[in-house]
Ligand SMILES: O=C(O)CCC(=O)C(=O)O
C-alpha cells in the first residue's frame with residue numbers, strides 16, 4: 001500500500017540527499033585530481049621517501065575554569081602536512097582568514113590534517129599554514145593529542161617553487177633547508193614565534 005503524501009513529503013529530503021551526494025562526489029573528484037596531479041610533484045620536490053617526521057604528544061588536564069586558559073598559544077607548524085589524533089574533542093581553534101577563532105570539531109577516530117609551513121613556502125603562499133591554538137576551557141576530560149609533522153628529508157632545500165613564480169608573483173619567502181628551519185625553531189615542534197615571519201620577504 002502506497003502513501004502518496006508520505007512519498008511526497010519525503011521528496012525534499014531525497015532531493016537534499018541527492019544534492020549532498022552530488023556535492024560529495026564533486027569534492028571527492030577534486031581531491032582525487034589534486035592527489036593524482038600533486039602526488040608526483042610533492043614527492044619529487046620534497047624527497048618524501050626519506051622524509052623526516054616529528055611527533056609531539058600533548059596532555060591537557062581537565063580544567064573547570066572558564067577564563068580562556070591557554071593550552072598552547074597561537075602558532076603554525078613546520079612541515080608539509082601535520083596530522084593530529086586525539087582522544088576527545090576540546091579546545092583546538094583555527095584562525096580564519098577573517099581573523100575569527102573557529103573551534104575545530106574532530107569526529108571520533110578521525111585524523112585531522114593541516115597544511116604545514118613548508119607547503120606554504122613551496123606554493124609561495126598559495127596554500128596557507130593556518131595559525132592555531134589550544135584553549136583549555138571547561139574541559140571535563142583529560143585530553144591527549146599526538147601531532148605529527150610530515151616533512152621532507154632534513155637536507156631538502158625548501159623555497160618557493162618556480163611553478164608559482166612569475167613577474168607578478170615574486171618569491172615571498174627566503175629558502176632554507178628543512179634542518180635549518182627546524183633549528184630556527186629552537187628544535188621545538190611548536191613554533192610560537194612564527195618561523196614563517198622570519199623568512200617572509202614581502
Ligand atoms: O593539541 C592540539 O589540539 C593541537 C596541538 C598542536 O597544535 C601542536 O602540537 O602543534
Ligand SMILES: [Fe+2]
Pocket residue numbers: 075076077132147190
Ligand atoms: Fe600545532
